[in-house]
Amino acid sequence: MNWKEGPIEGVVIRPLKRYEDARGWLAEFFRQDELDPSVYPVMGYVSLTHPGITRGPHEHREQTDLFVFFHGHLRLYLWDARPDSPTYGHRQVLDVGEANPVTALVPPGVVHAYRNVGHTPALLVNCPNRLYAGWGRREPVDEIRHENRPDHPFHMD
8 A cells, every 4th residue: 555644534643741840840641621532541551662662553443542652762653544534545653752742642443553763762651442451351452463464564664
């Protein structure tokens, strides 16, 4: 597939505004008054990615991810693989992390991946709107893992 560079319908990228003082800084990344109730987080996790490592590409059938990129230097890749989307076939690439702290709301059907392009480990937080493996971890995981397919069309620079 030939991907067209550009924004993707339903993906929301918001800069994190830091409130700094002598103690350090604070940044809000989730407020109920800024999100649709259908994407309210139900869990959260923190992830560390070593330099040069890529996570993804993968997508979810029902889950919306709310990533918080605030540490290190990561390159975020997004592909709109939803045939009924007005931005079907678009690819969006962003450098995120310490130099560009953002939240990224990634809806179902948008394939996503990120790579640590820095020289130190990078931390991120994800607060999805679905429980991993469902209540009590008793359901199938909502992931389509493209990185396990050598012929996938989701290529990174």
